Amino acid sequence: MGFSFMFRSPATVFSAAVILRIVFLVYGHFQDAFSPMKYTDIDYFVFTDAARFISHGQSPYTRDTYRYTPLLAWFIYPTTWPGFWFSFGKVLFAVGDIVAGWMMFRILRSHHKMSTSRALKFASIWLLNPMVATISTRGSSEGLLGVIVTALLWSVLAKRIRLAGCLLGLAVHFKIYPFIYAASIVWWLDGDNKSQGRPRRLDTTNSPYERVRHFVNPERVILAIHSLVTFMALNIVMYSIYGFPFLEHSYLYHLIRIDHRHNFSPYNTLLYLNSAPGTHSSASFELERLAFVPQILLSAVMIPLALAKQDLPSTMLAQTFAFVTFNKVCTSQYFLWYMMFLPFYLPDSTLLRSRITGATALVLWILGQAAWLQQGYQLEFLGNSTFVPGLWTASMLFFVVNVGILGIIIQDAQRKKSIPGRTPPVKKT
């Protein structure tokens, strides 16, 4: 490989990652200055407007479509200062990317027992990924979530349970969906295996009382307390400052939203059909209201229970993948949510081992998206009514492709031995 020299030392890879982001930042700065088409993400203007409202002593929710915790606006408070400070948020998100990449590298080194160059190669899926660098340098906050969630994974694997609890609380406060990780982390923190490497005890012989006592081990209690306290403390502070609009915009909106605008979700057409007045068929049971059932069952219950003890990072990938795939709303920024777990999963995955499977999955995923985007373009820009059959079929196909990939991820995770540090060495490709 021509690039293999790159992966010899962390300094090279991380320098490249930093340079990549600097180039994007500078390029974006120029595009913004000279073109009416902006490089900067629309959401970034939402955050920075919200920060400006905060700096004037107002609520960040004064800005329409600010649907995040006020913490985010506080984080990027310096963007309200004049001059180059406007880009502070993008720099922060980009630094977050790099830190997340560093933690990925550490996890791959210490928990996956990889060589430096191999760990760097897989961390580069994140670090040198132009899509990741673009998203953070355009000023989307998803990158910040990347660093929080990766830090969460790192602290759990490093058995820093107090820190993990705080990070989990913070992550849920930030974006809600990371609550699904609570299940897998709790299940994984099974005092007997992993760290000691002892075989599992035969639970069936114990009385129910003992099983409960066994389940409630100190680590789980510490995690639960720390995450709950962090989560609630943040909420109470934010609620006391910003009142009901905080709850309304950062939580309730996400829970009750019925987003009819076309997006990748399989439920999209159904939601449009059934949320409009007068078109809801009386015979229907508003099945779309139950859409959260398969989503939550898979991502927060069944996948953690079945897989967390084999391989925590892959489980979190599968959970996120299931959550996004079965969500009522799905846009391409959601794909970043699971991309941060790929460096841990891919090394000994079927997708890399079997080139045919991997290539087929990748091609189908891209085709599914392309078909949807083509139909979406017809609707959005040409004004053709492609809702049915085009857009609906495309989103169902994309859904099926994603479910197929999820099936492969689950099977791969099942194959793993229960100790993440003891995965069998894989032939280098």
Place this chain on the structure above:
Amino acid sequence: MKQRITYIVRDPDAFTPEQLVVKDDFFAVEQVSAAKEHRITLGLSELPEELRKAFAQWHELHIRWASGSPYQAAAPFTSRVSPGLHVFYTPQKTAGDGRLCPLLREIFDSSLGCESPKESFIKMPILSERFSMSASSQFYAPVHTLSDLVHYIQSKLCPPSSAFCTDAAATLHSASYLDMDFDAISHALIINAFWAKAPNASAHWTENISLRGPSDTIEIGVLNNEQNPDPEDIAFAGFLTVLGQDSQPKPTRFQTPTRHYPLPSSKRLSYRTSFAHPTGLHPTLVLTLPERNISPPDSTCKLHIHLTLPRTLFIDKYQFNDALFLSSHHLKSLRSLSGATDLEAPDWVIPQWGSAALFELAVPGSASPDSRIDPGWNVTIPMHLRYLPPFPDSGHRNLEVPWPVVFWACRAEEGTKMSNNPFDRIHLGYEALFGPKTRFMHATPAPIGNGTGRLVEVIQVPVLDVGKVKWVEAGTVGVVLAAFFGLCWILGRKSYAMGVASVEEEVRERKKAQ
């Protein structure tokens, strides 16, 4: 009942006083080419009880209706509003809204989307509380004709078997615009109709006007717009007649400051509106002006566009913060945006009628008057569509968007005296967004309109075709459930197998240990 009828003669050279005939309580015009304004002032006591009761509950109500057909304005009647029905309303602090919406539906259009002022009206933006002369809320609906109003007047207001009243009401069919004003202080309803020209083939007025009742007064003016002696005034000369008092038309000459000022003929500006095709879900309105005529009539003048947008179409105000973006669209700034501006909501969850926007436009730097071909100055305003409800048997629904109004807003020295103008017209939705010392000089919509002679653009909004969705619900649920159970099976199969294996292994180990 007080009436004032004003004819503004189009061609003073072709007019002679012999075309007017006055006899006691009778007045006739013969073959006069003119624009006409007819103003009727009614005391509340002259209205039927239903209306009297309703009006008594309101603080002020101003109705502006403009025809969708292009018309040629005539000074002093140069002000314009977008075609359709505009209602400006201020409730009384203590009273309810009464039957405002039901009455509007009955009078103008039974399908009017007016549920109640609280739900359907939008708040008027007010620039300055102190100088505010604006009503507090606004409503708009695309009402194309006044035929419901004519019918209402004929059946509810006209005395039975009064052919005169019935005929007078019917003339509203051809009105270019119609105003109705009521406020609690004057306790009077003023109805003001304007015709740009006579509604017959020759476009000449031949009419007989006579007093009907003992308490009626009718004042008739036949006026000619004179060259302005004062730069801020308009001047008229002609004849005034008070029926019953004057035995012959009395010559008159007067001048007055005016809020709406005619553009000098050298700077006449006509505009066209269209939407860039394809419109998609993000239509872009294109305003086309002749580039060489866009020069400010005065150095203080700024060109503006005032848009009346039905709720399906909306503007994202956050797009208009960037100077580069604005100038690439030939815009200066978004001066005001009010009403239904939610950026995400579908059409059916928005109770208000829509929104109103005021932009200041950029003007070309140095026009090249030499070039033969005027390339046209295109101003573009990006907008967005809301999702409309699914529709049976069609993938598209038509959305009508009224043409905006375009005008120069200029500094005036004598703002306060403008209301002394007997023809002053306010409550148009935009003049309160400027200071009181502002005068307006209006551009004229192109007579060709949208191509079919109407000042309305039609956008095709893509919607879900209900006729095609038979399988969507079953298909979605079926695929999701199949996927869910498939994943359950993958998860369960292996876990069960591993569970059994690990149990067996442990049992084996225990046996070994024993």
